[in-house]
Amino acid sequence: MRRLIATLGVLLALAMSAPVMAADSARPERQEKFGDLIIHYNAFASGMLQPSIAKDAGLIRSKGQGVINITAIRDGKTVPASVSGTIKDLTGREKPLIFRPINENSAVNYIAQFAVEPDSSATYIFTINVKAGDDDAHTLSFNQEIFSDQ
Numbered sequence: 001m002r003r004l005i006a007t008l009g010v011l012l013a014l015a016m017s018a019p020v021m022a023a024d025s026a027r028p029e030r031q032e033k034f035g036d037l038i039i040h041y042n043a044f045a046s047g048m049l050q051p052s053i054a055k056d057a058g059l060i061r062s063k064g065q066g067v068i069n070i071t072a073i074r075d076g077k078t079v080p081a082s083v084s085g086t087i088k089d090l091t092g093r094e095k096p097l098i099f100r101p102i103n104e105n106s107a108v109n110y111i112a113q114f115a116v117e118p119d120s121s122a123t124y125i126f127t128i129n130v131k132a133g134d135d136d137a138h139t140l141s142f143n144q145e146i147f148s149d150q
Contacts, residue, residue: 034138036074039130041140043068045116045148057102057111063118063148068097070110072132082137083110085128097128116148 031040046054046065054061072081083099097112116122123145131137 032138032140034135037079037130037132037135037138038073039128039138039140040071040073041068041126041128041142043124043126043144043146045146046113047148059111059113064115066114066116066124066146066148068112068114068126068128070099070128070130071108072110072130074132078107078109079132080108081110081130081132083128083130085112085126087114088125088127090123090125097126116146119149121145121147121149 030042031038033039044067045063046059046061046067047063049057049059049061049067051061053059059065059067068085068087070081070083070085072079072083080101085097085099086094087097088094095114097114099110099112102109102111114124116124123143125141125143127139127141129137129139
C-alpha cells in the first residue's frame with residue numbers, strides 16, 4: 001500500500017511536468033484552493049501504472065481504462081472527504097465516477113476508474129465534488145486529454 005501512495009504521488013508529479021501525458025485546460029499545478037482546503041487532482045491512463053501497483057490498488061490496468069486521483073489537504077495533511085463526480089466526453093455523454101478511498105498511515109487519496117477510447121487520445125470533462133468535514137461542498141471542473149496508448 002505504501003508503494004501505491006508513493007506511485008500515485010509520482011504520477012501526480014509527472015503529470016504536472018510532462019505535457020505529453022496530458023494536454024488540457026487543468027491548472028498546471030493540478031490543484032484548486034478553497035479557503036484552507038487544497039484539492040489536488042490528476043487523471044491518467046491506467047496503463048501508466050506498474051502491474052503490481054494496479055493489482056495492490058484493485059485497479060484495472062488497460063488501454064481502455066483511465067484513473068482519477070483526488071486528494072484533500074488541509075494544513076499540509078490529507079483529510080477525509082466525501083468525493084463524487086462525473087466524466088463527460090466531447091459528445092456530451094456523461095457517466096458518474098465512483099470514488100473509493102486508498103488509506104495508508106495518516107494519508108488518504110480517493111480514486112476512481114473510467115472507460116477511455118483505447119489506442120487513442122481524447123479530451124474528457126471532469127466535474128468533481130469534494131466535501132471535507134463540516135465544510136461546504138466544493139466543486140471543481142477541468143478538461144483533460146487522456147492518451148490511452150500507454
